[in-house]
Amino acid sequence: MASAEPLRVVAQRLGSLPPPCAHCDARERNFCAALDPAELAELAKVMTEATLPPGGVLFHEGAPADYVMNVTDGAVKLFKLLGDGRRQILGFRFAGDFIGLSAGADYSYSAESLTEAKLCRFPRRKLDAVRERFPQLDRRLLSLSIDELTAAQEQLLLLGRKTAEERLVSFLILLSQGQVRRGQTADPVVLPMTRSDIADYLGLTIETVSRTFSALKKKGLIELQDTTHIHLVDRDRLEEMASGLA
Amino acid sequence: MASAEPLRVVAQRLGSLPPPCAHCDARERNFCAALDPAELAELAKVMTEATLPPGGVLFHEGAPADYVMNVTDGAVKLFKLLGDGRRQILGFRFAGDFIGLSAGADYSYSAESLTEAKLCRFPRRKLDAVRERFPQLDRRLLSLSIDELTAAQEQLLLLGRKTAEERLVSFLILLSQGQVRRGQTADPVVLPMTRSDIADYLGLTIETVSRTFSALKKKGLIELQDTTHIHLVDRDRLEEMASGLA
DNA sequence: CGTAACTTTGAAAGAGATCAACATTCGTGG
DNA sequence: CCACGAATGTTGATCTCTTTCAAAGTTACG
Known part of the structure; x- marks a missing residue:
């Protein structure tokens, strides 16, 4: 399963990263920050940019989770619906935030833009291939995921009590x-x-x-x-x- | 940072795993499932087992997050408190579940046993060392973390709406x-x-x-x-x- | 078997929801 | 540029679900 390719271990995990992921500046919650320029170049090759108008749909709950994305400008809301239309917003995402990791094959929530928003989209299949070759990307994603979980737990306290x-x-x-x-x-x-x-x-x-x-x-x-x-x-x-x- | 040791890449990631992590049977939410026997042996060396009586404290919110653990028997509750004592239980954990990953240096919630409970504890420092050498462990932890996040988001819908x-x-x-x-x-x-x-x-x-x-x-x-x-x-x-x- | 902890049920109170009306903002087009 | 209508936001009156306060059952256990 895991490839045995030699790992390019690079200490510089922060610092400003030029062209490759130009619109993905190195924010804390940006997964690109885990990569060195060579790796970023790989990602940049499969990345596409998109601009959404206010109220635009990034994806719907239940749709195939084919892309992960970074918000590079604007604001986005993540939400789930109940059968009769009641809505719970799970969180808001802003420039630098990462969206779209999913447990299964489908998104577990919907996402729409609040304002005009710019995104970098990465095909999940391609990202998975890059993850195979650069395991530190998984570490970075784990860190982001734990941060998100911690925020969600704080919100549970808010909603419950x-x-x-x-x-x-x-x-x-x-x-x-x-x-x-x-x-x-x-x-x-x-x-x-x-x-x-x-x-x-x-x-x-x-x-x-x-x-x-x-x-x-x-x-x-x-x-x-x-x-x-x-x-x-x-x-x-x-x-x-x-x-x-x- | 990351060691360049040769990785032992083993396909068999499931299947029953004998002695090393005997009390950690290969449940879905058990992070041991990501490891082959050789890796498990490494973990087993730094693992300690513990049994807690009902109402026993695993750790308190704000304490140094020095251990991660697997519940191997019994049930555990995770919770946060407000300043005046109001409590929100974030979730319950049972045999096979993993507990204790933290965003920062400290636990962001408290954990207590519901029943008599058995645990395998791993010093976080030691686990980090194993993670350096076996990157697939990060992938496994990421998968667990996303599952936990998805469950938390479902609970947000419950509490909010x-x-x-x-x-x-x-x-x-x-x-x-x-x-x-x-x-x-x-x-x-x-x-x-x-x-x-x-x-x-x-x-x-x-x-x-x-x-x-x-x-x-x-x-x-x-x-x-x-x-x-x-x-x-x-x-x-x-x-x-x-x-x-x- | 008695006492403390937990659970259930009842009655009253309250925080937030619902229903309703009015105010403000904003986009559009005259 | 202003007018108009729709969408968004604010405020008021009333209602209701859940909480709070209270007490009676039930269970667990020393």
Whole structure:
């Protein structure tokens, strides 16, 4: 099964990587970061780029998982549906994030773009071939997968045990941290998603999300510059609330 | 970083594996299944076995993640706590399941045994050394990690969007499937956990769990042989309910 | 067999959902 | 550039599912 090809072991796993994967800049959650230039060149050969309009479909739950992809620009939502249409958003993905690893042959959730989004797509079959030859890619994917699992578990805590207010505060802080990770400013939190998306991520209704924003504003904890830009006035207090300190 | 030692590539990745990892029989979710006997021997050298009484602590959230482990007998719960003590159970683990991979240096959740439980523990440092030399182990761990992530995402849907009745039904079916995976019978579903554990897994209170069991019984969908053995009377209807068909 | 822990059931209360109306934003085309 | 209509967001009133509070059964075990 595993090939016995000589491994090209390269220490430089970070550092800026030029042309090959130009649109895949070396973010933390970008799996390209595990590869040296020679390996990237291999991947670049099988990579295709795509731009989706807002609301565009990346793939549907149950479809053959033929591609994995990196978001290189914009924002994407991942979600699952129940039989009667109830929706749960599993998470949002931004520039630098990786999408599409699947346990079986099919995607286990759907993905749609929130804004206009740019993607690098890799045929799964081709990626598997590269993985055979560069085992450190599996290590990198494992690391990404564990990070994603850890985030999902944090969200289980949120959905199972937090109040509406705690959920919204946790969400704002999570987004703020994501902005910092991507090299943006922590503070005016930008919401590229609708209230409906926020509600379906937090297990609430749009009305409760809206009311909770208003309540936080009245308490002086946040300020809504406009619908999509939130200023966190008292971050310490908000962090405290998010961690469930009565 | 990665050693350039010659890899011993062995096709036989399944099949029964004798002594080395005797208590780790080759279940689907057992990472040992990725290894050939020679590799298993290496792991066996650094492995220690442990038996925990009911309610025993495997590790606490925030503690150094010095060990990964396989459950070889019994049942274990994984959970996170909020500042004021609210608890969310992330999942239950049974014989054959793997526990303890962590994104950072510390565990991101706590683990306690439900019943008396037997474990094989591997020092993480030693395991990392074995991973360096046998990259297919990373592939195996990646596969396990993706399975776990997929299960967590299904649970997000449950916690965010399902009713109490749908949650409990989904839980029973999940347990039933787990029993089948471990080679046990599908039908009398065995509940090694308390109502309190079930409630904290499903994002409910013990009273709601109890009332919902009673309601399902009254509807003739289940029968409680005793508190811990549930007979699924109308499995098709239950599956339908779990998938959220109005 | 008695006591503590767990489970079930009942009654009251509450957080968030639903139903409804109004406000605001945004895209489109006159 | 502004007007209009649709989509999105906010606020209010009411309802309901689940929680909370309370107490009675049941089980496990020393």
